[in-house]
Amino acid sequence: MATSRRHAYCSQATILCHFVLLWLVCGLGWSFAVPRNFASSLQNALDTLGKKGESSESGRGLREEEGGPALSVGVAAAQYEVLKVYDHDASAFTQGLGWYQGKLYESTGMQGQSEVRIIDLETGEVLKRQQLPSYVFGEGMVIHEGIVHQITWHHKQGYAWNATTLEPTHSFQFETTNGEGWGITSDGTHLIASDGSSNLHFWDPVTYKTTRKVPVTLRGQPVARLNELEYVKGRVLANVWFSDEILAIDPLSGRVVEVLDFAALYPRAQRAHELTSHEAVLNGIAYDAQEDVLYLTGKLWPRLYKVRLL
Numbered sequence: 001m002a003t004s005r006r007h008a009y010c011s012q013a014t015i016l017c018h019f020v021l022l023w024l025v026c027g028l029g030w031s032f033a034v035p036r037n038f039a040s041s042l043q044n045a046l047d048t049l050g051k052k053g054e055s056s057e058s059g060r061g062l063r064e065e066e067g068g069p070a071l072s073v074g075v076a077a078a079q080y081e082v083l084k085v086y087d088h089d090a091s092a093f094t095q096g097l098g099w100y101q102g103k104l105y106e107s108t109g110m111q112g113q114s115e116v117r118i119i120d121l122e123t124g125e126v127l128k129r130q131q132l133p134s135y136v137f138g139e140g141m142v143i144h145e146g147i148v149h150q151i152t153w154h155h156k157q158g159y160a161w162n163a164t165t166l167e168p169t170h171s172f173q174f175e176t177t178n179g180e181g182w183g184i185t186s187d188g189t190h191l192i193a194s195d196g197s198s199n200l201h202f203w204d205p206v207t208y209k210t211t212r213k214v215p216v217t218l219r220g221q222p223v224a225r226l227n228e229l230e231y232v233k234g235r236v237l238a239n240v241w242f243s244d245e246i247l248a249i250d251p252l253s254g255r256v257v258e259v260l261d262f263a264a265l266y267p268r269a270q271r272a273h274e275l276t277s278h279e280a281v282l283n284g285i286a287y288d289a290q291e292d293v294l295y296l297t298g299k300l301w302p303r304l305y306k307v308r309l310l
């Protein structure tokens with residue numbers, strides 16, 4: 001009897017243990033699942049709030065949510081593949097990216113930190129650099145006929161260097177629609193500059209005078225905040241400030257013919273964990289015509305991507 005009762009107690013204890021174990025497993029599972037979902041929802045909410053709450057240190061233009069739906073709506077979205085990922089100086093406030101004779105060139109912004117650089121692609125090491133005067137805010141840069149032309153944001157002032165040595169060659173004045181300088185590229189004949197408006201300005205590369213101005217339209221509407229530029233196979237590729245999409249623009253008509261969605265390149269959720277500045281957005285396009293690849297990065301991004309459009 002005692003044995004049987006003990007056995008019964010043991011059986012009951014075993015059942016109880018199993019029940020407790022089952023409860024613990026389910027409970028723990030639920031308690032882990034809920035925070036994960038909650039954290040995910042919270043992160044989404046924070047992402048949304050963060051996006052809507054972005055304020056500009058530089059005071060430029062509009063916020064992303066004010067731009068309406070994603071730029072790619074109703075426009076062909078191109079595909080791409082990532083070929084390689086490189087280290088990028090996470091302190092570089094990238095304003096321009098270029099490729100010339102097998103080397104990567106970069107211009108950076110922020111007053112007192114604005115530079116033009118030649119970068120070792122494989123290591124991210126700065127091989128050569130020149131600093132801009134501390135009172136200017138550096139913007140885009142392009143190499144045209146062996147000269148690096150860099151523009152500045154508010155001072156209507158540009159600087160030029162020998163592309164091989166980075167020795168200064170001259171400075172220049174320029175005009176745009178709103179008096180600002182944002183991005184610059186070259187079609188081989190003209191320099192092409194953006195100023196944060198919807199216009200592309202075609203400059204004589206010697207006088208820097210505007211010879212033609214083209215309004216950029218997407219689905220028939222002007223698209224503003226055009227930023228860093230790159231001329232690729234008859235089109236002007238343009239970063240759009242605070243967007244993860246790059247526009248491919250017909251330089252004759254100004255019409256956006258394709259939208260390249262790079263939201264998955266360096267996802268915003270990942271950026272939120274790695275970066276602290278809301279200014280750390282996609283902004284840097286260089287084209288290597290020999291390999292037919294793009295190099296892409298962003299302001300303060302720790303990585304630079306080698307990408308081929310499909």
Ligand SMILES: [Ca+2]
Nearest residue numbers: 097229230285
């Ligand atoms: Ca560029």
